[in-house]
Amino acid sequence: xxxxxxxxxxxxxxxLTIVERGGNALPHPATLFALLxxxxxxxxxxxxxxxxxxxxxxxxxxxTPVNLLSIEGLHRMLTGAVTNFTGFAPLGxxxxxxxxxxxxxxxxxxxxxxxxxxxxxxxxxLTPVLVFAGVMSNMASEIGYVLLVPLGALIFISAGRHPIxxxxxxxxxxxxxxxxxxxxxxxxxxxxxxxxxxxxxVDADYTVSPLANWYFMIVSTPVITLLGxxxxxxxxxxxxxxxxxxxxxxxxxxKPDDQRLSPAERRGMLYAGVTVLVFTLLVFWGGYPAAGAxxxxxxxxxxxxxxxxxxxxxxxxxxxxxxxxxxxVVVIIFLYGxxxxxxxxxxxxxxxxxxxxxxxxxxxxxxxxxxLVLVFFAAQFVAFFNWTQLGLIFAVEGADFLKTxxxxxxxxxxxxxxxxxxxxxxxxxxxxxxALMAPVFIPMFMLLGYSPEMTQVAYxxxxxxxxxISPMMSYFALxxxxxxxxxxxxxxxxxxxxxxxxxxxFLVGWSAMFGVWIWLExxxxxxxxxxxxxxxxxxx
Numbered sequence: 109x110x111x112x113x114x115x116x117x118x119x120x121x122x123x124l125t126i127v128e129r130g131g132n133a134l135p136h137p138a139t140l141f142a143l144l145x146x147x148x149x150x151x152x153x154x155x156x157x158x159x160x161x162x163x164x165x166x167x168x169x170x171x172t173p174v175n176l177l178s179i180e181g182l183h184r185m186l187t188g189a190v191t192n193f194t195g196f197a198p199l200g201x202x203x204x205x206x207x208x209x210x211x212x213x214x215x216x217x218x219x220x221x222x223x224x225x226x227x228x229x230x231x232x233x234l235t236p237v238l239v240f241a242g243v244m245s246n247m248a249s250e251i252g253y254v255l256l257v258p259l260g261a262l263i264f265i266s267a268g269r270h271p272i273x274x275x276x277x278x279x280x281x282x283x284x285x286x287x288x289x290x291x292x293x294x295x296x297x298x299x300x301x302x303x304x305x306x307x308x309x310v311d312a313d314y315t316v317s318p319l320a321n322w323y324f325m326i327v328s329t330p331v332i333t334l335l336g337x338x339x340x341x342x343x344x345x346x347x348x349x350x351x352x353x354x355x356x357x358x359x360x361x362x363k364p365d366d367q368r369l370s371p372a373e374r375r376g377m378l379y380a381g382v383t384v385l386v387f388t389l390l391v392f393w394g395g396y397p398a399a400g401a402x403x404x405x406x407x408x409x410x411x412x413x414x415x416x417x418x419x420x421x422x423x424x425x426x427x428x429x430x431x432x433x434x435x436x437v438v439v440i441i442f443l444y445g446x447x448x449x450x451x452x453x454x455x456x457x458x459x460x461x462x463x464x465x466x467x468x469x470x471x472x473x474x475x476x477x478x479x480l481v482l483v484f485f486a487a488q489f490v491a492f493f494n495w496t497q498l499g500l501i502f503a504v505e506g507a508d509f510l511k512t513x514x515x516x517x518x519x520x521x522x523x524x525x526x527x528x529x530x531x532x533x534x535x536x537x538x539x540x541x542x543a544l545m546a547p548v549f550i551p552m553f554m555l556l557g558y559s560p561e562m563t564q565v566a567y568x569x570x571x572x573x574x575x576x577i578s579p580m581m582s583y584f585a586l587x588x589x590x591x592x593x594x595x596x597x598x599x600x601x602x603x604x605x606x607x608x609x610x611x612x613x614f615l616v617g618w619s620a621m622f623g624v625w626i627w628l629e630x631x632x633x634x635x636x637x638x639x640x641x642x643x644x645x646x647x648x
Contacts, residue, residue, distance in 0.1 A: 162504040236334070
C-alpha cells in the first residue's frame with residue numbers, strides 16, 4: 109500500500125468520531141438494551157405519576173401511560189419475557205434464512221459468486237449497485253436486512269475494501285430508502301388501506317390505491333441511490349481509510365493471488381446455475397395467476413395466457429402482494445440457499461454427504477450466539493416501550509403542536525416529515541405508526557385542501573430516513589451483530605456514527621425532492637392528486 113500523507117480531518121469526521129467514541133463508551137449493546145428496558149419501566153412510573161394523557165386520534169378514548177412499576181406491570185414483564193424474545197419479529201426470519209445461506213457459504217458458492225461479480229463489474233459501480241439492490245429488496249418484505257447486508261460486506265472484501273462500507277451502503281438502501289422502489293411492495297397496500305380508512309373520516313367514499321405513491325417512489329429510487337453513493341464514498345469511506353481489511357476465504361485449489369475460478373468451481377457454478385434456474389421457474393409457475401394475467405402498455409391491454417396448474421403459491425384472491433408466496437419469502441430464500449449450495453458443492457467437490465450440508469447449517473448458527481443474547485434484551489426493551497404507550501402519547505402531542513403552526517404548504521409538510529422522522533426514533537413499525545398518525549394528519553390535511561396520497565408520501569419520507577439510526581427498528585440489533593463480525597469492539601456508537609451521515613443527507617435530499625415535486629405540482633401516482641377538493645353536495 110502506498111504511503112499517504114496525513115490530511116486535516118473534516119469537521120464532519122471529527123463530529124462522527126465523537127459520536128462513535130461516545131456511543132461505544134456506553135456498556136455492551138446487550139447491557140445497554142437491558143438498561144434502556146429498566147429506564148422505560150422507570151419512565152412509565154414517572155409519566156403515570158405526572159398524570160400524562162392524550163385523546164386517541166381514532167377513537168377519542170383517553171390514553172394514559174401504563175405503569176410497569178406496579179404489581180400488574182411486574183406480572184406482565186415476568187409472563188411476557190419469553191414470548192417477547194421468541195416473538196421478536198426479526199428472530200425467526202434471521203434464523204431460517206441464515207440456515208439456508210449457511211449451506212451456500214460452506215459449500216463455497218457465495219465466495220465463488222462474489223469473485224465472479226467483482227471480476228465482471230467495474231469497481232467504481234459496486235457501491236451504487238449495492239445501494240440500488242438494497243432499495244429494490246424492499247419489494248420482497250425485509251429480507252434485504254438478512255441477506256444483502258452481510259453480502260455487501262463480502263462483496264467489498266472481494267474488492268479489497270473495508271466490509272463495513274459495503275454493509276453501510278446496503279443498509280442505507282434497505283432501511284434508509286425503505287419507501288423508494290421501482291415496483292410496488294408489500295407495504296404499499298398496507299399503508300394505503302390505513303390512509304383510506306383515515307380519509308373516510310372526512311369523505312366516506314374516498315379511495316386510496318396501493319399505487320398512490322408509485323411515481324414518487326420510482327423517481328426516489330435513483331435519487332436515494334445517488335445520495336447513498338455520495339455518502340459512502342465522500343463521507344463514510346475516508347473514516348475507514350487505513351483500517352485493516354479482511355481477506356475473503358478462497359475455495360480449495362484457488363490461488364491466493366488469483367480471483368479466477370478453478371475448473372471445479374466453474375463446474376459447481378454450472379450446477380448451481382441450472383438448479384437456481386429450475387427452482388426459479390417453479391416459483392414463477394406457482395406465483396403466476398391461474399386465470400392468466402394482463403397489463404397496460406402504451407394504452408393497450410396485453411393479455412398473457414394461462415399456464416396449466418399455475419397459481420399454487422397464491423391464495424384464492426390471486427393477489428401476489430398478499431399471497432403465501434411473499435409471506436413465505438424467507439422460506440423461499442432458505443430453499444434457494446440450500447439447493448444452490450448443495451448443487452455447487454456436488455459440482456465443486458466441497459459437499460460429499462449430508463454431513464457436509466448439516467455442518468454448513470450448524471456453522472451459520474454458531475455465529476449467532478452473541479446476536480441471540482443481544483436480541484433477548486432488545487426484545488424486552490421494544491416490548492416494554494410499546495406496553496407503556498409512551499410512543500403514542502409523544503406522537504399525539506407532536507401532532508397537536510404541528511396543528512398550531514399555521515405554515516404554508518411546503519414548510520408545513522417539511523415539518524410533518526421532520527415530526528415523522530423524530531417519532532420513528534421511538535416507534536419502529538411503519539404500519540403501526542401510520543395507524544396512529546393517519547387518523548390525525550390525513551383529516552387535518554384534507555380540511556386544509558391536501559390529498560391523503562400527498563400526506564402519505566410525506567409520511568413515508570420521514571419514516572424512512574431515521575430507520576438506520578433508530579434502536580426501535582427491529583433489525584437494529586442484527587446490524588450491530590454484523591458489524592461486530594469485522595469490528596469486535598463495534599457498538600451502538602459505531603453503527604450510529606457510520607449511518608448518521610446517510611440519515612442526514614437522505615432527510616435533506618429527499619425533503620428537497622418532495623418540496624420541488626409539490627412546487628411543480630407533479631402527480632405522485634396514478635390517479636393520485638396533490639389536492640383534495642370536497643365533492644359538491646347533491647342538488648335537491
